[in-house]
Amino acid sequence: MASSSGTQSISRAAALLRVIATRNAAGLRLSELVTATGLERPTARRILQGLIDEGMVRQAPETRRYFLGPALFELGLAASPGLDPRGLCTESLERIAAQTGDTVFLTIRSAFDSVCLDRREGSYPVRALTVEIGARRALGSTAGGIALLMTLPEDEAERIIDANTLRLPRYGTLNAARLRKMVARGRTLGYALNSDDIIHGVSGVAIALPTIPALPAMALSLAAISSRLGPERQREVVAVMRAEVDVVLERARAWRQGLSGAAW
Amino acid sequence: MASSSGTQSISRAAALLRVIATRNAAGLRLSELVTATGLERPTARRILQGLIDEGMVRQAPETRRYFLGPALFELGLAASPGLDPRGLCTESLERIAAQTGDTVFLTIRSAFDSVCLDRREGSYPVRALTVEIGARRALGSTAGGIALLMTLPEDEAERIIDANTLRLPRYGTLNAARLRKMVARGRTLGYALNSDDIIHGVSGVAIALPTIPALPAMALSLAAISSRLGPERQREVVAVMRAEVDVVLERARAWRQGLSGAAW
DNA sequence: TATCGTAGTCCATAAAGTGGACATCAGAGC
DNA sequence: GCTCTGATGTCCACTTTATGGACTACGATA
Structure with missing residues (x-):
């Protein structure tokens, strides 16, 4: 330091x-x-x-x-990259929130942290507003962060978890050992899952986006009260999110070809 | 200092x-x-x-x-105000750019400066891209800045022009005396006008938005090559912009009532 | 090869930043 | 009301930090 x-x-x-x-x-x-x-x-x-x-x-x-x-x-504003990750995903976040009724987040990696870029709230009356826009947290302390860790080479993920060991407990009932298990579980499931692991009563699922050149590593995540996010619904919701990942990738591709148009 | x-x-x-x-x-x-x-x-x-x-x-x-x-x-991102001036105006900027074919800017006041919050490019092949998003300039050195000066009490505008005297010439053929005349002309016309006054060949018009509580002073402006912005077209274009100001105010009003929805 | 303009580095020095101690204020408890 | 507690804000002698003149390195131009 x-x-x-x-x-x-x-x-x-x-x-x-x-x-x-x-x-x-x-x-x-x-x-x-x-x-x-x-x-x-x-x-x-x-x-x-x-x-x-x-x-x-x-x-x-x-x-x-x-x-x-x-x-x-x-x-x-002046520092915004030409291709704006937030603008790129706005509509997708909105659609996911609308279809699921839950709270949806866009998260990026920033060194050892994750940063919440955007959030949309669904219509379900009980909302899990765990992270606010712009909030920076230890990478791994949210479902989105776990999804981002899952995409990294194991040794790099390990290095980050190691560096964050002291910070993890701040966010609830989390620690390095549990986080390692959650990352492993995510690799098996194909999506990051936090079910009551960080804050009791709140669950979340997340998937990382494939790397888009010139943009930071990004993940979509969704949070709800745990009773709304059993195994079955997790899969449903992840399917919705996967579909939107394709939309985002297509938009990024279109932008690269100068067909920007409504890129933001 | x-x-x-x-x-x-x-x-x-x-x-x-x-x-x-x-x-x-x-x-x-x-x-x-x-x-x-x-x-x-x-x-x-x-x-x-x-x-x-x-x-x-x-x-x-x-x-x-x-x-x-x-x-x-x-x-x-974390510093973004709850009501985001940029999100509030996105669609309006898009519509103005689409309808006029010219380049449209959203500008706010920040102390003695103006900051360009957003920009949309129209379809007309010759574009006046005078200011980039995030760019901070002396208040009064753009049509948008002049519109913002017009809304201020005369003594405050005077104080700002005074403070900016040394910076104004940096942006082209501008100085404090000319700026004072331009502000006066704007008050007469009902909109800020820069026709070849700052950069030769580029003209612009701008109107300030009425004050919206919790947001900085804002202005919409439009730039084009001077041949496209004679007196007649100025009035047309300003009419389009005035209509969009109403849209923005309505959106802000809706937001205040919690009917946020698609506020951004 | 000499010259100029620009970027980056070094380190003795001085000034800028530090933080222990004190002042002040709001609220809780008696 | 009065004291106590825990907070924010201020002061100023001390010293650590940042300063900037002088030097080096590099690349473009003549």
Whole structure:
């Protein structure tokens, strides 16, 4: 982690931003940020103040909680890749959510983490909103993350699980050993499955997309209360998702040929 | 500019990111970044290296040019406001581009700058692609920016033009005095007009959207080669855009009532 | 081969950032 | 009301970090 040199405060600032991104909907208190990053309170405060001055962080005046700021939204736009993974999958997510009634997620891999790019909620009245858009989590701590691990060479997946060992328990009743079993089970089943393994009462299935050049590794996942996701329904739902994967791949192919049109 | 204290490197890093965002499609060379930010070369290099380590900047191995990195894209997602200005206007931009055949932009105000949130290209073979998505420019240096200035109280617009005086000439044959006239002309016409005023041969029209609570000030604009945008056609095109403003406002209203549905 | 412009590296130095200690405030408990 | 607790925010002497002048490396141009 000791990045070469001369950039201590930048890596600290980046760490703060990443932590805030984890739970941006609710925002974080200063003390939470301090424990999450291991910084001293005055240091964290000062850096946050600097980020606020730059518009990268916003502090709610009433609650004093910290949120990501508009400048990041704007920079993020400029940083968007030409082929936008999110735009590519919007309609597919919508269709899956509509057909299944459950909550659907688009997840990408980012180093040792997974990042939730998009989410659609189905019509079923009990919703499993476990992950919010933009949330960054240890790779493997969601069904989508497990699907992404499944596509990696075993030694690389192992390296990542190893690196994430300490972070995994934070998300519920998870640990490295259980995650390894879940990845193995996923390989057998042909799709990633989390049934009550991470948060009690919530289950999820996920499949990774084949690699699309110029895009990060992506996965589609679906979450519901466990009673709605028995073995039979898992297979149904995965079939729906597989069909949409084909749609996405076709759209990406069309885009590559300049037939962009409604690519986003 | 002298932000209180204790965050010099953060404000320097932010300045670098903002400059890169200005022309992210082509990327920037180190020397360009040095002159644009006024930093010493080793300093800029070191900070860029730190940003690269954090994934916020990417350096093309071949050309050594610097681009915004994937981490910003991911953070930007998490920073997206609940009501997404871009999603809100996607279809409207598409329809305007389809109906007019020209290039259409969605722009927001961000302090003294305008930021291009989205762009759609029409079918007309000669395209005016003056601004790229994510590009941050001095407020007033595009038709969209002028439309945004028009909606502000005169003294505030004046303050902004004043602050931007030095930056305006960078974008073509523009200066503070001409901009003031253009804002005045826009107030008379009822829409912002740039006919050959900024870049020779390129014209544009723009209208601001009424303020939508919880969203930044927004404007729709359209650019074309000047021969396609005489007074008559200006009025036609503005009529199309006005109709779409109503659509957007209706969508925002629907969203507020929880009837979100396809809000994005 | 010499010259220029650009990118990257080094390291003595100084300034910027650090964090222990203190001040302040809101709410809980007596 | 008054004290206690746990939080946020501020200060400033100290020292670690970041700075930038000077150097090297490379490639294009003459």
